[in-house]
Amino acid sequence: MERENWTSRLGFILAASGSAIGLGNIWRFPFITGTNGGAIFILIYLAAILFIGYPILVSEMSLGRITAKNPIGAFKKMAPDTAWPLVGALGVLSGFVILSYYSVVAGWGMSYIFKSLSFTAESNFPAIFLGHISSFTEPIIWHGIFMFLTIAVIGAGVVNGIQKLVKVLMPILFVIIFLLIIRSVTLEGAAAGLSFYLKPDFSAIDFQTFADAISQAFFTLSLGMGAMITYGSYLSKKESISESAGYVLIFDTAVALLAGFAIFPAVFAFGLDPASGPGLTFITLPAVFTQMPFGTFFSFIFFLLLTIAALTSSISMLEVVVAFLVDEYEWKRKKASYLMGFLIFLIGIPPLLGYSSFSNFSFLGMDVLDTYDWFSNSIFLPTGGILTSIFVGHIWGSRNAVKEANKNSRFKIGNIYSILLKYIVPTAVLFIMLFNIYQTI
Template sequence: MSLSKGQNSLNDKNERFSSAGFILAAIGSAAGLGNIWKFPYITGQYGGAAFFMLFIVCLLLVGLPVLLAELALGRAGRGSAASAMVKVGGHPVWGKLSIMYVIIPFVILSFYSIVGGWTLHYAIQAFTGKLFSNNDFAGQFAAFSSGYAPLAWLLIVFAICAVVVILGVSNGIEKFNKILIPAKVILLLVLMVNALLLPGSGAGVAFFLNPDFSKLTIESALVALGHAFFSLSLGMGIMVTYGAYVDRRQSLGTAALAIGGGDLIYAFIAGMIIFPTTFSFGINPAQGPSLVFIALPAAFSAMPFGSFFGGLFFVLLAVAAIGSMVSLLEVPVAYVMERFRWSRIRSVIIVSVLCLLMGVPSALSMGLVPELKVGGKSFFDFVDFTASNIFLPLGGLMVVIFAGYYWKNAAEQANLKPVWFRIWLFALRYIAPILMLLVFLHTSGIIKF
């Protein structure tokens, strides 16, 4: 494939989704590590079903309206996330602000890919039985994450993503997700059935489905809102970029509902895997990020066919991570293709190398070079905190302000019936901005509840 300028432009036929392919790709992006890794432990912390119900409300009030706004903006702009606002009539200053939508996924990808590498390593370790040869799972994780091995796994998962994105939208991202999503569904169902058959699993199901409203606070509401936003891949340019590849005949309202529904079902099934498993083996489901890499391996080691089911679980995590990584990589790739008129293969290679270079200090800061710190945090934690708690809420706030107050043709592009358009516009103007501002103030540490 030639590296000449202009080849594989964003207007090529290969740079379009089919209707089903678009929905599958969007769900593949949304249904990532967050709903398996983060959702269970924050649900455990904030009241089980009560938090899950709050999560649903946040999806409806904020998640779906913002999702529709991003998709409509992308389809109307037919370009990268950085140019969409200007292309639909926005002042050039919006273009300067929109560069944030290229920076955010690039930064997230630099550390998210490290965790993706961990999951692939753990899948192989589980299937071979090496993961369960030593019951010191905390020690195993510390030894692995603080060594050189994560750099190799970082390179492997990045290479997989790069190949998918090089192949283009229809031949790469769409076809990849047409395999990935059914595989993910099968893995989810097999793991859920196994979890429900474990002795004592009923207590976990009861915890997940019986609400404890006493644990609901302003903080839990903001956590639910932040997770709803993150789980739908909002505020980071992904859905704006994917919207640019959608056929104009596609109903965006229907697509938004399908994406939101897929994300919700995915989170529910993840809960039906994690909570029965943790309760069956006396594990605290609210213990935080260590749940996946330390606590759950202990559970798999104690159950029949633990190597098999543990391997399936980490394959599920790896598949989910790579699906999200593909969508994250596509955003800056689309930008450099448009901005510099580079070919897709050249764009993917350059963006991937730069992102890998940024990921190296994050990986090293986990143990090999603990002195790599910024503001008292390890480089990994600093990049994670900055992207997730500052950039993402600001990115979301920017799109709701633009779509709700500035964009004159929003109604035409969203293609909603008048009553639904008024509801959508009300949510964008009066509900989403206030709540997103509160999330930003809370997650950035400016205010505490």
């Protein structure tokens, strides 16, 4: 079976950036920044992106391109008759689990595109949000619609599905976010939000700040779940991995930072709490929008932005699973897309019901969705990142990875990349992973 390739470098960069840009940027990054002191968290996050995220991103892309395989097939080809393909299997499992609850949250955002049209200053936003997530019919319908869109894109293929979609959606995403920023920073009282966002408060630093920054870097760049290995496997030998990875890093980080400029000035302008956790998106921001001129319009486009970002990421997660079945078992793409998509939809039912039928469930004090998220972000992704960095740095060899990444490149990586990949990355990520486990238990 002939394997598809991206038809252009831009197509690959937009697709990989789309994978990285998702709920992690628009939903997760603002509330984690808010709960970790604002600007100081951003500085640590940027360091984590550069010194931990970039080396793993380059490694996964290089591993994918040199093998032209899915995550399991890539490790199998590079280290046959060993246990290393289990690392790829962990990536496939991660994408499977994350997409199941990711689609639930994306469904919330999609429903708010339409709910926001009827919001008023008198609306009881906590009750609206709780009423939505604690019901059965509405969340499951939106979860199903979002998964169907994801399945349809992947079923259409790499070029006609993923590449075509991201070429349309990524420019729209940037236009929307800039409109939101212009509205937010021109509000009276926005200066306090900009100060919170841009002026570091070093007294706010603790170890949790570092842990959250590194976890966010993994989540937002789609690392450790096989997405970048899979996308790299469709990349032409003529393209530069070191440069392409740099562009992905820049686009992803830019959207996360821009989301903060769109959100924090508005939150402070209306005297609301930036540390309101996940409720920042579905409770605090709707309240903000109803108090500003043309608020209904801006609320509508914000949740449209959230949904677009979620979709460009969800397709990469499903593609990991589908590529595995297409490569290893020669399944037809449409068959793999619809069957696996439906199975993921079913696995998303428990977290969806975690606020209603399964509301009595508790794992270490967490509900079902938070449990899925904790295993994914505290166990699966960092373990995948640690083992991938060890494999590329020591088994395949960082010199070989550097050679592959530097092909046709004007921006060369070398000794610093090797040192980071072989020693700094696995040590730092392991330390943070153990800290997160200890904090939870």
